[in-house]
Amino acid sequence: MTSPSLKINLAGLELESPILTGSGTFGYGLEYLPIIDADDLGALVVTGTTWEPRPGNPPPRIWETPSGILNAIGLENPGVNVFIQKKLPQIASYDLPIIVNVAGNTLDEYAQVIRELEKAPGIAAYELNISCPNVRQGGMAFGTDGHTAAAVTMAAKSVATRPIIVKLSPNVTDIAAIALAVEEAGADALSLVNTFLGMAIDIDKRRPVLGNQMGGLSGPAIRPIALRMVWQVSQAVTIPVIGMGGIDSWQAALEFIMAGATAIAVGTAFFINPYVAKEIRQGLLSYMEREHFTSIDQLVGIAWQ
Amino acid sequence: MTSPSLKINLAGLELESPILTGSGTFGYGLEYLPIIDADDLGALVVTGTTWEPRPGNPPPRIWETPSGILNAIGLENPGVNVFIQKKLPQIASYDLPIIVNVAGNTLDEYAQVIRELEKAPGIAAYELNISCPNVRQGGMAFGTDGHTAAAVTMAAKSVATRPIIVKLSPNVTDIAAIALAVEEAGADALSLVNTFLGMAIDIDKRRPVLGNQMGGLSGPAIRPIALRMVWQVSQAVTIPVIGMGGIDSWQAALEFIMAGATAIAVGTAFFINPYVAKEIRQGLLSYMEREHFTSIDQLVGIAWQ
Amino acid sequence: MIIEKARVISNSEIKLGYYFLRLFSPKMAEVAEPGQFAMLRCSYNNTSDPLLRRPLSFHDASWKKGEISFLYQVKGKGTKELSRLVANGSADVMGPLGTGFRLPKVSPGKRQPIAIIGCGVGVAPLVFLASTAHNRGYEVRTFIGARSESSLLVDPILVAKSSVLSTATEDGSAGYHGNIVSLLRNKESLVAECGPAYVCGPEAAMAAVVSLCTELGIPCQVSLESIMACGVGACLGCTCNTTRSPNYTRVCTEGPVFDGEEVVFCD
Amino acid sequence: MIIEKARVISNSEIKLGYYFLRLFSPKMAEVAEPGQFAMLRCSYNNTSDPLLRRPLSFHDASWKKGEISFLYQVKGKGTKELSRLVANGSADVMGPLGTGFRLPKVSPGKRQPIAIIGCGVGVAPLVFLASTAHNRGYEVRTFIGARSESSLLVDPILVAKSSVLSTATEDGSAGYHGNIVSLLRNKESLVAECGPAYVCGPEAAMAAVVSLCTELGIPCQVSLESIMACGVGACLGCTCNTTRSPNYTRVCTEGPVFDGEEVVFCD
Numbered sequence A, B: 001m002t003s004p005s006l007k008i009n010l011a012g013l014e015l016e017s018p019i020l021t022g023s024g025t026f027g028y029g030l031e032y033l034p035i036i037d038a039d040d041l042g043a044l045v046v047t048g049t050t051w052e053p054r055p056g057n058p059p060p061r062i063w064e065t066p067s068g069i070l071n072a073i074g075l076e077n078p079g080v081n082v083f084i085q086k087k088l089p090q091i092a093s094y095d096l097p098i099i100v101n102v103a104g105n106t107l108d109e110y111a112q113v114i115r116e117l118e119k120a121p122g123i124a125a126y127e128l129n130i131s132c133p134n135v136r137q138g139g140m141a142f143g144t145d146g147h148t149a150a151a152v153t154m155a156a157k158s159v160a161t162r163p164i165i166v167k168l169s170p171n172v173t174d175i176a177a178i179a180l181a182v183e184e185a186g187a188d189a190l191s192l193v194n195t196f197l198g199m200a201i202d203i204d205k206r207r208p209v210l211g212n213q214m215g216g217l218s219g220p221a222i223r224p225i226a227l228r229m230v231w232q233v234s235q236a237v238t239i240p241v242i243g244m245g246g247i248d249s250w251q252a253a254l255e256f257i258m259a260g261a262t263a264i265a266v267g268t269a270f271f272i273n274p275y276v277a278k279e280i281r282q283g284l285l286s287y288m289e290r291e292h293f294t295s296i297d298q299l300v301g302i303a304w305q
Numbered sequence C, D: 001m002i003i004e005k006a007r008v009i010s011n012s013e014i015k016l017g018y019y020f021l022r023l024f025s026p027k028m029a030e031v032a033e034p035g036q037f038a039m040l041r042c043s044y045n046n047t048s049d050p051l052l053r054r055p056l057s058f059h060d061a062s063w064k065k066g067e068i069s070f071l072y073q074v075k076g077k078g079t080k081e082l083s084r085l086v087a088n089g090s091a092d093v094m095g096p097l098g099t100g101f102r103l104p105k106v107s108p109g110k111r112q113p114i115a116i117i118g119c120g121v122g123v124a125p126l127v128f129l130a131s132t133a134h135n136r137g138y139e140v141r142t143f144i145g146a147r148s149e150s151s152l153l154v155d156p157i158l159v160a161k162s163s164v165l166s167t168a169t170e171d172g173s174a175g176y177h178g179n180i181v182s183l184l185r186n187k188e189s190l191v192a193e194c195g196p197a198y199v200c201g202p203e204a205a206m207a208a209v210v211s212l213c214t215e216l217g218i219p220c221q222v223s224l225e226s227i228m229a230c231g232v233g234a235c236l237g238c239t240c241n242t243t244r245s246p247n248y249t250r251v252c253t254e255g256p257v258f259d260g261e262e263v264v265f266c267d
């Protein structure tokens, strides 16, 4: 018997593995790729990129909570031009499809960043971050309303020749409705979820712990909610869904795939276990062999089919 | 020096302690009150009560997740009449203010249940459950829209002589807006949060784990999100807020109070540690003594004041 | 009901993946009854994963020694944490909980035979029952099944208290070659004389044994499992389907022991 | 950078609340440098609270023995979990990480004095530095401060490698009565001759020592702390304010050791 296949087609991209990196948790890959096996990954989703360089939020930026972390990085990044000139050539050497996470303050800024990225080679797709909870104009406002979410999507589509993945915010009443609006606006794929807006208070200082007061909650704590959203959205739309939120094992990855995710992304878990992508890949393969699945596609959405 | 005071006034109710029980996690108090010290509690919030008896959802109803649990009890309860005749007289012996959590399928049902409860003695207030995620018509639909939330509140106010506390759903885009709508509709206090809609998948059976497919996530996992909501809501409204979501220690309770909660409720933590209310009470008192606060009121919202 | 941090007397791996935990808890030892259980906290130092306590049946309780014991299989993260308990450390334990086994009334002077039927780690609660029954003058006939030798738990107390002890494994690696039902059929005459049969094991095995008991015309009691949050009846999370009441029944309070015929097994 | 499950050689409480952890990790022992750190996983068996690894500086590393060691204070749930590690168990460790201390270039034959200034558990990373410096021919002058005797960590290696070792406690329960700055002022002539001063301790103490060094005209290096998620530079979570770059600087990668004058201490 030939070994089962983990290949997927994601909005036209042929990926060798359904395991992606969560934007912002893997930097530009330059820290982790030297120590892990790039073959375990299907694509690299890099840190949120904006037009101008951004300094990010004041520290502290990270706070641990039960089974989760709050982060308030605040989209620190060197801006799209430095990204193209300095970072992109370095990542290119790893021969992985690169998906650039794009953020902006205005509709125009999203389009502007993408226009710039269009000129650069070696980018597979864009992921629109309309869901960053950590900067006032960091996107979350765009992601919590169907109309604006659709507007950003259209603005991006109108300038992009590469696929547009829209990353949804979980801080909404009806994520399926927003997913549908974004699909109608032309999105090629969806990714969900970004972090949940949360906070912690330092009871000695009697002030919020984070420099930015609020931050985004990620990690295993949010997994049950993220999974529910993937379940709802993947049944509502026809475009593929990239599922994420607290995935730290092959079992958790499989839950998301069975709930309807075509691909999954690992974020916070890399911090604790840089080998997690390999463990997930091997776990999925063993499961498929044991249960006689030949292609990972057969498992996508199997829990509601 | 006299010892600091934990007394609070909650929508006209004078409570000896700001520590309440989360509805549905403490039954009718009959299991826990015999083994703990009732004096640690300010009031007893009993399980959701509906007009008709409800059998609840098929098992499994509970599933543990990282630092949280999913529950899909489905409002199992004997109905308002059995509650009044059988349960209420039993609880009354503990001499604690009793807050009845009320749920219904329709606006009328909420009113109908309250009308019935109005006839019974020994009830301090009502908590409207417009946020139960576990039954199709269990309230969450009422709690995710400002207009319907206001309508339920008005329906309840029109028949109630006792204070109305409205329990908000966290499964919304803008919880402060819903809080405001409910305040305008006449609510005397707010409680938040109810559970987050979530799910888990059994990868062996390839089906959702819970009999009801989805359930409500509670426990420490949700604390950062719940705290953020209490922070936002308590700054938006002028009525008092009862904060809850993952409180399992005096430090966590204090975070909610500093974020603006006049009272707090403990839910899931009772399952693990039935003595948690005492630990919270003693911890708050020691903190206040150490830091020279004379009344817990002085700490309410101190983190944003 | 008692909640306390009890001193660990010992916690040792008696067979690969199976642990035997002894706690010093005189108060609980005095009141615990066979078939009742305790909820053990698995997280310490303010950590919250694993969050919930885990239910374990009393394997034995001795008011003389002030000791309670548990026999458990390491399954997931809760029992894995329990396996890290060390002698003289402490275990946060809450119990006794639930409604245990009921022994039949017998005519004076009669040595009533009862059947103890356990599969895998289902043997755990039956040990306490066997020794209690034996001490009260019943004759204990024990039938133990397991997938294979590695999960066959032949407890020394059971051996000591039983007049008959038969074992079976599905793969034939020890005892009779076959599942628990075929073992019981093989010993049918011994079983059919018994007052109640007391059954604990995987749900499918219990369902099959209940059918057999009905066929043989003997009453039986089963100890059910269910995922539990509170363990005391407050959360309504552990309900199972029975013919007893109009609605669901709480395993932690009305159970975990039920009459075989009132349980609605799902298949 | 290495990630491995290293065998625990020992993990013992050397002083109330302070532990000394020795791991067998030949690969890490060979490359670790003074001032670098490792990230230790505190949760096992798929539990996720505490979630993040915890950063600990190398207290020592011996490529000869294939051993690395850590000196840590139990603060919260992560270090509490670490304190449960037992000999022959394993610890999941990732390192070496970060940029460590830099020793000054010295003219051949000269025995350059350096100052080692540690407060509380801030002593931990300085031990490795002291022995390395001593072995490379520097003269090590050591100044240790603490709130009181119970948190004064006078490490035997430090004692052995230092030509001068002075201690101070704020409450006077041991050594000089006063804080670290007043101790240094008291020994000003000894300090002022030093090549860099190497400082580690609470932020306020480090800020005060940096001022003093500026005043005395000697360079200094400080080891900063920050809450870290990844420890490798990927998450941008650990940044601190420095004069070095236009933006924030990562403590885990550009640091944890910085030149005293480039750090912007917040007060």
Ligand SMILES: Cc1cc2nc3c(=O)[nH]c(=O)nc-3n(C[C@H](O)[C@H](O)[C@H](O)COP(=O)(O)OP(=O)(O)OC[C@H]3O[C@@H](n4cnc5c(N)ncnc54)[C@H](O)[C@@H]3O)c2cc1C
Binding pocket: B064, C037, C050, C054, C055, C056, C057, C058, C070, C071, C072, C073, C074, C075, C076, C077, C078, C079, C080, C121, C124, C125, C224, C225, C226, C227, C228, C256
């Ligand atoms: C009344 C009662 C008495 C019990 N007595 C014993 C005993 O004496 N010895 C013994 O070894 N086991 C006993 N069990 C089962 C034991 O409680 C579970 O094996 C244990 O809770 C699993 O926890 P875990 O964290 O190791 O596994 P988890 O990681 O939580 O789960 C592993 C597997 O066990 C199942 N499971 C999880 N929690 C429970 C639960 N509360 N009840 C049943 N299944 C569960 C899950 O569905 C999963 O498939 C008893 C259960 C009950 C309800």
Ligand SMILES: Cc1cc2nc3c(=O)[nH]c(=O)nc-3n(C[C@H](O)[C@H](O)[C@H](O)COP(=O)(O)OP(=O)(O)OC[C@H]3O[C@@H](n4cnc5c(N)ncnc54)[C@H](O)[C@@H]3O)c2cc1C
Binding pocket: A064, D037, D050, D054, D055, D056, D057, D058, D070, D071, D072, D073, D074, D075, D076, D077, D078, D079, D080, D121, D124, D125, D224, D225, D226, D227, D228, D256
């Ligand atoms: C580069 C570096 C090297 C270190 N070396 C040592 C060492 O050799 N010995 C030693 O005892 N300690 C050292 N620390 C500090 C140690 O990492 C923290 O004490 C530890 O992470 C606390 O974890 P906890 O779970 O016990 O406490 P928690 O419950 O997480 O927190 C307790 C307190 O510690 C603070 N804290 C939490 N995480 C960190 C963190 N990552 N860094 C700083 N403060 C934190 C919190 O704000 C809180 O006030 C070092 C820190 C860094 C950044």
Ligand SMILES: Cc1cc2nc3c(=O)[nH]c(=O)nc-3n(C[C@H](O)[C@H](O)[C@H](O)COP(=O)(O)O)c2cc1C
Binding pocket: A021, A022, A023, A024, A025, A047, A048, A049, A071, A073, A075, A101, A129, A132, A167, A193, A194, A195, A217, A218, A219, A220, A222, A244, A245, A246, A247, A265, A266, A267, A268, A269, D235, D237
């Ligand atoms: C430190 C950190 C930085 C992040 N930065 C970004 C970002 O720049 N853009 C983005 O779309 N999502 C960002 N995220 C969200 C993650 O990509 C992911 O959606 C989220 O963390 C949930 O997945 P997880 O639980 O596996 O981490 C960030 C998350 C973390 C923890």
Ligand SMILES: Cc1cc2nc3c(=O)[nH]c(=O)nc-3n(C[C@H](O)[C@H](O)[C@H](O)COP(=O)(O)O)c2cc1C
Binding pocket: B021, B022, B023, B024, B025, B047, B048, B049, B071, B073, B075, B101, B129, B132, B167, B193, B194, B195, B217, B218, B219, B220, B222, B244, B245, B246, B247, B265, B266, B267, B268, B269, C235, C237
């Ligand atoms: C088992 C269970 C049953 C619950 N039943 C109700 C209910 O009947 N009515 C209600 O308003 N909330 C109900 N809740 C929600 C809790 O009251 C509380 O809002 C929520 O669990 C968050 O708090 P916690 O994290 O402290 O548990 C229930 C929660 C649990 C875990």
Ligand code: FES
Binding pocket: C227, C228, C229, C230, C231, C232, C233, C234, C235, C236, C237, C238, C239, C250, C251, C252, C253
């Ligand atoms: S476990 Fe809570 S009612 Fe049974």
Ligand code: FES
Binding pocket: D227, D228, D229, D230, D231, D232, D233, D234, D235, D236, D237, D238, D239, D250, D251, D252, D253
């Ligand atoms: S801890 Fe992640 S960048 Fe420093």
